[in-house]
Amino acid sequence: ARLCLPELKNEFLRSSLLLHTPISTILGLTNWNFDRRIFGQCASLCDRRRRFGLKQCVVTQHRRLGRIPNMATISAEEEDIIRKRLISQTAKANGFSTLNKLTKRFLSLCASAENGDVTKTEDIYQTLMKELAAYELQVTRLNTIRAANHREQDKYKIQAVELEKALLQVQGEIEELKVTLEKAREERAHKEEYEVLRRLCMEHPARSETRTAIATLEKDIAALENESAQANGVLELRKKQFALLLHAADELQKELEDDTAALDAVVPMET
Incomplete structure (x- = not known):
């Protein structure tokens, strides 16, 4: 069993890395001399992961290393959804997470190897390998789901860009239709004025x-x-004729007066 510990170490390290958790940071190991205190820290971390989610544990580990990951792009609602998904996909009916179970199994393997029980150690080792394979399959499935989600996100981003372009196009069409509507209103107002003038013209x-x-x-x-x-x-x-007539009448009257005066002068002389 002790000869298989390097392989077991690699499997356990790989499964931890697939979960994006540095095992050396969690356990504080330098030479892979496992003890119960170290695995107690691992179990405590797994329990905190189960209760509070992955993000808090990762932030705590990075704070210990002096570097904090940028979580500003994740909203509280998205964080809650991710936490619920992680808990629902990694928790078991008895309340223990898969990683916590693997840790306890590894503790049993180490204890059995220290006691020198080869048969029990081999059985525990085979069981642990099966559980690690199942855990790796689960992590692979989760990574596949994550990749599919990333593809969906890329698809949604493309659709968002297309929708943005369509929105801009529709806004441009709306502006053009507004201009067309304004011109149509002006034409209608002119037609109404022409109709009033036509009615006035029809009255004449x-x-x-x-x-x-x-x-x-x-x-x-x-x-x-x-x-x-x-x-x-x-x-x-007629005016000329009347004037001539008056002139002739005046001449005739003068002649009559002269004749009368001459007759009056002749009659006394005869007497």
Whole structure:
């Protein structure tokens, strides 16, 4: 059993690394001399992982090393979801996590190897190898799920970019439709104004009828002007004739007066 400890060490280290937890940091090992105090620390860490989730344990380990991982990109809601998934996928019905169970199994192997019970050590070793293989399969499955989730995230990012482009395109179309709507409103207002003017124009007669009436009136005016000119000519003629008549009457009256005066002068002389 002691000859198989290096292989067991590698398997245990690999399973711990698959969980993103440095086993050397957890156990504080330098030469792989395991004791119960070290595995008690490992069990305590596994118990804290089961109760508080992976993030708190990792942050604690990095604080011990003087470096804190950047968790600012993970929201509280996402952190709670991840914690619940980790607990639900790693916890068992009896309340112990798989890693805690492996740790206890490894403690039993070390205790059996120290007692020198080869048969029991081989049995525990085979059982531990099976549990490590099952645990590795579970971690591989989780890594596969994580890779699938990453692919889904990439797909969602691409869809988000496409949706953003579609949104920008729709916003551009909305702006164009707003301009078109404004132009349509202006055209409608102009058409309404034209309709009002058309109704006003329909209240008046047609232009051809108006032109015909104007031409008739112009002819009547011209005829009346001709008649007026003729009447004025006749009136001037009559004025001249009347003036000549008055002049002749004046001349005749003067001649009568002269004749009367001459007769009056002749009659006294005869008497």
